[in-house]
Amino acid sequence: MKKHIYIYSPSSAVRDKASFKRGLARLKALGHEVEVDEAALASHQRFAGDDETRLAAIHRAAASGADVALISRGGYGLTRILPEINYKAVAKAISKGTQFVGLSDFTAFQSALLAKTGAVTWAGPALGEDFGVEGTPDDIMEACFDDLITGQGEGAGWQLPKNAINSVANSPNKTGATGHFSIKNAVLWGGNLSVLASLVGTPYLPAVKGGILFLEDVNEHPYRVERMLAQLLHAGVLAQQKAVVLGQFTNYKLVPHDKGFKLAAVVAWLQSRVKARVLTGLPYGHVATKVLLPVGAPIALAVEGRDAFLLWGHQH
Incomplete structure (x- = not known):
C-alpha cells in the first residue's frame, strides 16, 4: 500500500x-x-x-x-x-x-x-x-x-528471559497462577531513559498514572541506568505505574571493579523498590529488531509463562 x-x-x-x-x-x-x-x-x-x-x-x-x-x-x-x-x-x-x-x-x-x-x-x-x-x-x-x-498493527509480543519468570511470579503484587497476569486499559509511555530522566521536574514529563512505562538506552553503564531509574523512583514517577517494561540496554562495557554489578543487578534492585511489575527483554531500543509502540495509547499487558504481550488494537 x-x-x-x-x-x-x-x-x-x-x-x-x-x-x-x-x-x-x-x-x-x-x-x-x-x-x-x-x-x-x-x-x-x-x-x-x-x-x-x-x-x-x-x-x-x-x-x-x-x-x-x-x-x-x-x-x-x-x-x-x-x-x-x-x-x-x-x-x-x-x-x-x-x-x-x-x-x-x-x-x-x-x-x-x-x-x-x-x-x-x-x-x-x-x-x-x-x-x-x-x-x-x-x-x-x-x-x-x-x-x-496499513493500520493493521494490534500489538507486540516477545519471550521473557528465562530468569525473568521467577522474579515476575514472586513480585509482591502477583495475581493468579505463577507467571500469569494481565493489566488492562493502561497508558503506554516512555522511551529513552536518559531523555525521560532529563524531563523530571519540567512540564514536558507526562503525569501518567496507572501506566505502563517502557524504557531503553544505549552507551549507558548499568550504574548510570540505575541512577536514572533512581531519579524516576525518588521523583515518584515509578510509584504511579502498573508496570515497567525494560527494552534493550546496549553498547556499554562492564569493568573489573563492577564485581558482578551488571544489568541484572539493576533489574533486581528495581524490582525490590517498586510495586509495579518489572518485565525485561522487550525488543525495542538501539537495536535492529524493534517493534513499534503507540506512546500515549491505552493498552493491555498480558503475561502467560514466558510469553509477554502488549496489545492495543487499531490505533488509527
Whole structure:
C-alpha cells in the first residue's frame, strides 16, 4: 500500500549521508512516496540546523499531510526547543492521520506532546539507522512498520528471559497462577531513559498514572541506568505505574571493579523498590529488531509463562 512518508531532522545533524540515501531508496523500493524536508541535511554545530531551522522542520512535517512523519536520526537537539513547538498543530496533524515515528532523542518530543495534548505518537525506527543499514533492514522492524502504515498493527509480543519468570511470579503484587497476569486499559509511555530522566521536574514529563512505562538506552553503564531509574523512583514517577517494561540496554562495557554489578543487578534492585511489575527483554531500543509502540495509547499487558504481550488494537 503506497503511503506518503515525510523525512525530517529535528535533532542531530545527519553525518552518515550514505545510510540516509539507502534509507530513502529502501522506502521508495517498498513503494512509498518519500518527501524529504528542505532542511533534512542542514548542519549547525552538532545539530541538524539551528533551533529555528529544526522547529520549522517539525512544523513542516505537521503541515505535510503525510501518512508518516519519520525522523532521519536521533542524537540530541529536541530538549532545548520544547518550549517553542506548536503542540496543537502537531496534535491536529495526528488527528488527521499523520503518524509521528522515531526513537532516542525523539522521546523528548513524544513526552512533551503527550503531556501537552494527549496525542499518540509511535516509538519506532529512524530512517538512517533502521531503513538505511547496509544489507537488508530487519524484517521484524519492517513488518511492524508496515502494520502501522496499513493500520493493521494490534500489538507486540516477545519471550521473557528465562530468569525473568521467577522474579515476575514472586513480585509482591502477583495475581493468579505463577507467571500469569494481565493489566488492562493502561497508558503506554516512555522511551529513552536518559531523555525521560532529563524531563523530571519540567512540564514536558507526562503525569501518567496507572501506566505502563517502557524504557531503553544505549552507551549507558548499568550504574548510570540505575541512577536514572533512581531519579524516576525518588521523583515518584515509578510509584504511579502498573508496570515497567525494560527494552534493550546496549553498547556499554562492564569493568573489573563492577564485581558482578551488571544489568541484572539493576533489574533486581528495581524490582525490590517498586510495586509495579518489572518485565525485561522487550525488543525495542538501539537495536535492529524493534517493534513499534503507540506512546500515549491505552493498552493491555498480558503475561502467560514466558510469553509477554502488549496489545492495543487499531490505533488509527
